[in-house]
Amino acid sequence: xxxxxxxxxxxATILVTARKLFAAHGYDATSLxxxxxxxxxxxxxxxxxxxxxxxxxxxxxxxxxAFFETMLDETAKIRGKRARAEHVxxxxxxxxxxxxxxxxxxxxxxxxxxxxxxxxxLARLAEKAMQLLFGDExxxxxxAAWFLTSDVGPVIAAFPHLTDDELxxxxxxxxxxxxxx
Amino acid sequence: xxxxxxxxxxxATILVTARKLFAAHGYDATSLxxxxxxxxxxxxxxxxxxxxxxxxxxxxxxxxxAFFETMLDETAKIRGKRARAEHVxxxxxxxxxxxxxxxxxxxxxxxxxxxxxxxxxLARLAEKAMQLLFGDExxxxxxAAWFLTSDVGPVIAAFPHLTDDELxxxxxxxxxxxxxx
DNA sequence: GTCTATAAACGGATAGAC
DNA sequence: GTCTATCCGTTTATAGAC
Numbered sequence: 001x002x003x004x005x006x007x008x009x010x011x012a013t014i015l016v017t018a019r020k021l022f023a024a025h026g027y028d029a030t031s032l033x034x035x036x037x038x039x040x041x042x043x044x045x046x047x048x049x050x051x052x053x054x055x056x057x058x059x060x061x062x063x064x065x066a067f068f069e070t071m072l073d074e075t076a077k078i079r080g081k082r083a084r085a086e087h088v089x090x091x092x093x094x095x096x097x098x099x100x101x102x103x104x105x106x107x108x109x110x111x112x113x114x115x116x117x118x119x120x121x122l123a124r125l126a127e128k129a130m131q132l133l134f135g136d137e138x139x140x141x142x143x144a145a146w147f148l149t150s151d152v153g154p155v156i157a158a159f160p161h162l163t164d165d166e167l168x169x170x171x172x173x174x175x176x177x178x179x180x181x
Numbered sequence: 182x183x184x185x186x187x188x189x190x191x192x193a194t195i196l197v198t199a200r201k202l203f204a205a206h207g208y209d210a211t212s213l214x215x216x217x218x219x220x221x222x223x224x225x226x227x228x229x230x231x232x233x234x235x236x237x238x239x240x241x242x243x244x245x246x247a248f249f250e251t252m253l254d255e256t257a258k259i260r261g262k263r264a265r266a267e268h269v270x271x272x273x274x275x276x277x278x279x280x281x282x283x284x285x286x287x288x289x290x291x292x293x294x295x296x297x298x299x300x301x302x303l304a305r306l307a308e309k310a311m312q313l314l315f316g317d318e319x320x321x322x323x324x325a326a327w328f329l330t331s332d333v334g335p336v337i338a339a340f341p342h343l344t345d346d347e348l349x350x351x352x353x354x355x356x357x358x359x360x361x362x
Numbered sequence: 363g364t365c366t367a368t369a370a371a372c373g374g375a376t377a378g379a380c
Numbered sequence: 381g382t383c384t385a386t387c388c389g390t391t392t393a394t395a396g397a398c
Contacts, residue, residue, distance in 0.1 A: 003363070006363070007363070010363080010364095025291055025295070026207075026209060026290075026291025026292070028207060028209030028210050028291070029209050029291055029292075029295075031390075031391060031392085032391080032392070032393090033390080033391080033392095041364075041365090042364070042365060042366080043392090043393090044364075044365065044366080044367095044393090044394085044395095045363075045364050045365075047392090047393065047394080048363065048364075049363095051393090052392080052393080053391095053392070053393095107335060108289045108290075108332070108334060108335060109207070109289075109291070110206055110207025110208075110209070110210055110290070111207070111210075113338075114206065114210070126339075140340070140343070140347075140351050141351060141354060141355065143339060143340075144336050144339070144340070144351050144352070144355045145355065147335045147336045147338075147339040148329060148330070148333065148335065148336050148355060148359070149329070150335060151289075151332065151334075151335045152329065153289060153332075154288060154289060154328045154329065154331060154332045155325050155328045155329050157294075157328075158324060158325070158328040159321070159324075159325070162321070166321075170321050170322060170325050171325070173322060174322065174325045174326065174329060177359075178329070178358075178359055184381070187381070188381070191381080191382090212372075212373065212374085213373085213374070213375090214372085214373080214374095222382075222383090223382070223383055223384080224374090224375090225375090225376085225377095225382075225383065225384080225385095226381075226382050226383075228374090228375065228376080229381065229382075230381095232375090233374080233375080234373095234374065234375090
């Protein structure tokens with residue numbers, strides 16, 4: 001394996017491992033030592049790839065943000081409120097369920113709320129999504145529906161026994177129903 | 182002021198201050214030093230009232246749990262699914278909005294999930310509430326609806342500009358709509 | 363690219379004076 | 381009941397060898 005490939009590999013492993021641990025114990029309760037131990041490298045090696053702990057969090061969230069950005073751009077090409085809602089919900093639910101074991105690194109985690117830049121990005125995405133679903137001037141009820149569905153972490157935690165397919169269906173029905181205000 | 186009164190006062194201040202800071206920055210990111218500084222006493226003095234940091238969190242959550250327990254007992258006396266849902270939602274929303282600045286110390290905070298005892302209590306309350314609203318064997322969709330509404334933190338955060346009354350109405354409509362599965 | 367070693371600060375928690 | 385002083389483990393982060 002080339003050195004560049006090794007670098008890419010290690011960097012990716014850090015992100016996967018960190019995501020899993022952040023989701024399981026929360027960002028603040030996860031130390032770099034824990035991350036390093038879990039993937040059998042030293043702390044110093046982790047620091048070689050990320051200058052700070054919060055840089056890891058930012059990298060993770062930037063990935064999620066990019067995913068949603070792409071999905072919303074696709075949604076914009078669809079005509080009809082109903083079809084748009086279905087597309088957004090499907091994309092959202094698929095991503096959440098796919099990362100079920102790792103995710104949800106919810107918008108709710110205090111660490112996320114603390115990061116100004118990430119917060120601004122998430123707020124921008126939320127406005128973009130609501131514009132697509134509800135038009136230029138969403139009502140308060142519509143906005144409330146959006147923010148409620150945007151954090152399904154507690155719901156996922158309540159259904160550990162469901163298969164991925166079953167969970168996906170439950171979430172899809174739930175989100176669609178809530179969003180069709 | 183008597184010594185006993187002073188004690189009660191300090192203890193109460195610790196709880197209010199801790200609740201505010203936990204809600205703002207998360208439990209893990211709030212140190213006892215921060216709490217002590219905020220209320221102008223020393224860390225050692227805080228320890229005089231609570232043997233550990235997690236004891237503060239438990240005291241806070243025990244308050245919330247007792248409140249919900251009482252409310253659900255009231256609900257059990259009401260006949261009719263619709264009226265019961267309205268009572269539960271009203272009680273829930275009132276409490277959440279009343280503690281708007283402090284709360285929500287969501288069930289989502291990793292610190293809460295880490296505490297076995299508290300988790301068990303919350304799970305018991307959730308079952309009790311669902312039994313009242315949905316009968317003895319709630320469907321997955323009904324359960325999902327319950328867990329979604331049980332964490333309205335993100336919604337509250339989205340409406341900083343609303344008055345308490347306005348926020349209460351938005352939340353009431355939202356929760357009722359979601360729960361009437 | 364990965365390691366060992368260590369710095370510097372902060373965390374929770376306790377002892378003992380007043 | 382509140383304070384000062386302190387212990388001790390852990391944390392983030394860096395320096396420098398291989």
